[in-house]
Amino acid sequence: MDDTCVTCAEVLNWVAYGACRHKDVYCTCVARSRFISHDRCCSICKTPSNVVFVTKDLGEYTKRIGDFSVLPPDVEEGRVGNYWYHEGTQSFFDDSDHYKMIKAMCELSCSVCDGIDKFRRKEKFKDIEELKGNLFHKHKLFIIQFYGESELYTHMSTEHHTCRMCLRQDAGQYEYYKNFRDFENHFHTYHFLCEDEECLAKKFVVFLSEHELKVNYPTDENMHTQRSYV
Template sequence: MTSNVTTENSENACVVCFKNVVIYSIGECDHPVCYECSTRMRVLCRQNECPICRQDMPKVIFTTNVQLFRNIKDYTYLMDKKFKICFDNVDIQTAYSKLLEHVCNICQGRPAFRTFQNLKDHMRKEHELHYCDLCVENLKIFTGERRCYTRQELALHRRKGDPDDKSHRGHPLCEFCDQRYMDNDELFRHLRRDHLFCHFCDADGFHQYYSSYDYLRNHFRAEHFLCEEGGCVEEKFTSVFRTEIDLKAHRASVHGRTIGKAATKQSTNT
């Protein structure tokens, strides 16, 4: 039971993925979506909300006929108890199981693997093909939708993306850690969490990061106004100022008293 892509205006189209619906998923809110989208949300994403209205659905029923949930909720069904999915018949349950199978598309007729890791090991050992670990970790898609690569293809995928998929331009690299991240948002979160940035430049829209405070201090010294008198030498972030006037005011209020006390003490000793 496969679904074919159709137009958005089709009455038989899933409102989430726009594919022709063969098997519907129906929950308490009575918003029918295709069983693939429902399985993706409940099993892969572990989210039980309706994708249309966001109402929580304790259970859903997979059926080939659109019906009101209240009219069919008390029937006796085959069921996946873990994900609270009911099946109207054995064929629907089989289609659901096939969605979640880990199958090698090269070895025709070979039984499905018990886990994705088993399939991953098989592809590497038998076919010298590899999955992208970043995509596996972050993309909530079925095993049959995942792509395998040779080593050269995987390196290109990580650096620049796939030639036939212009929406993916590779996994960005953190130059400090020499580690790649799923996308620019993930890289941004990593940089903000694990590296340093200038709060003045950041507020002005310039996002520059530093691997250590020594490099950041050099930036403060070159581009802003850094106080390196007295205890400020050991201070981080709080001893730099946006303007020279702010720096002078700081020196007068903080270090002026220190200088005055030192001068008074020297005069007394003399």
């Protein structure tokens, strides 16, 4: 039975590994992680690797680099002795054709610009940040970042707002709002928002029922515990 990549589940034809020597990830997955996300860590053990080695997967006969320190430091793009070096992913290859394939995959161009003028020579970008800048400033577009389940939860919990009132009513109901305006609109629609200037400044003081709002308005220090500060 063929080995499969632990990231994409595709058959392992080519692998990329660092000094930790975990050869369980397809080289394309490693290249995407290093080039797009700037993640230099092994997908298996999370050990950071300044460089990785890309080679044909041959099972127990896969070519091994015993000591990564023998790889030349401070190298530039292209042929380096018996290997080929790709600067964008900090990878050494022992096969020129596969090096060219990964290099072509990592060449960044704007599909919007190319679609507008098909006869114009495609503009290349040196890194993902430069491409993002072109998309935003020229076309008012954004690159969407994708997350795994745990990464998505961390992102949503730290970068967006969720309603504690809704969670009190249904512990499994997680709805997120991109900004305070959407958040405030939600409170106006589904809950009872205190419109007192002091309470609005706290963003926000909200009640589950109109009765609670009336009981606690005007504010009374003894009743703050009945409010939900969100």
